[in-house]
Amino acid sequence: MNHIGPNQLIYLVEAARWTILLSLIAFAGGSVLGLALALARVSKIGALRLLASGYIQVIQGTPLLIVLFLSYFGLGIMGYKLVPLVAAGLSLTLYAGAFLGEIWRGCIEAVAKTQWEASDCLGLNRFQQYAYVILPQAVRLAIPPTVGFMVQIVKNTSLASVIGFVELARAGQIVNNSTFEPFVIFTCVAAIYFALCYPLSLAARALERKSHAAK
């Protein structure tokens, strides 16, 4: 029987790279989707607003695990077999998009109404209003909660392990299968997640304090 040693730890740390990659994919995809959803939620077109809020309600009302199963096993049986990385990236994108969309909508709505009116008076069209007046201000409000949400993304990548994607949590299970020391191993796994997430949490808190101080 193997014991936990440097090799096992190196294996875990190497697997953490996949956790980071998956988090980056989810964050990138989620940002694009989230921005589209946020803009749709504040759009003048009623149908767009309805569609976006319906999507957000559905995704926020179902577990990520089920979305993951749908995109991996479900699509697989329909004939669209996705590799685990793609299925996990897709599910996390759908998930992150819904939450980021809600966060960013709040930030867009938090920009003072007079900013809209002033830019209207200056003759800016809707696109120019967003690009030059509203979004630059909304982004400043959005940074602290977005960094905070990245912690959720990193933690939720652990669910990709259930469809066999070898990231940190799955690597922990694999190591455990050969060493049978689950307490030590999963504590190490948790410690690595903590090392990834805690700096993000601290950053989010510091940014929040800074933006409160600026007000």
Added chain:
Amino acid sequence: MSYVLDFSFMADKWPAFVAGAWLTIQLTVVSISLGFVVGTVCGLVRVYGHPLLRRLVGFYVEVIRNTPLLVQIFIVYFGLSSLGLKLSAEVSAIIALVVNMGAYTTEIMRAGIQSISRTQMEAADCLGLNRLQTIIHVVLLPAMERVYPALTSQFVLLMLASSITSQISAEELTATANLVQSDTYRSFEVYIVVAVVYLALSALYRFAFWAIGLVLFARRRRLGTALQ
């Protein structure tokens, strides 16, 4: 596309889904209640406690909030059993969910408790309320009223996160789905059904918490407005 959706398996599998949903409700009601108690106590300690205890609670909150629930569940189920503490899947699931819920509730309640002005407690003192009365009526209830929206959305998130306990074969809704789909090979339909059930459950929970809020906060002040 040649795939045809076929939900006919539901005709004889629906009792399994009902049983799964029922266990999900039981698991989450127990862990939300216990987690809320843990979180409220820890929230009080975090604000008013001994500095050392405050540190300890802070450590607990940070560790739990910065590690995935899946790994926490593994530590409780596989980890503790390897140390000699053998727990059933359901009990392990509840422990992990309570510990997790407690940490998030602590942070939310801390924010609420900190928002109660000191003069409120001085006023309660003057009115002759004892310590327990002050804590319940002057600190906790108004604090909870302020953070109630955040609290309830955290509760709903926990209900959704309870799906993760299927990974240690607690026979709740998601585990039921996994079982049925390996029986029928209708994974797409099965997970759609389960997604709909979860949606219904989150609507149900939101409604229940809204109703509880109406009873608990009789003044029905608009949430989020300042206490005078």
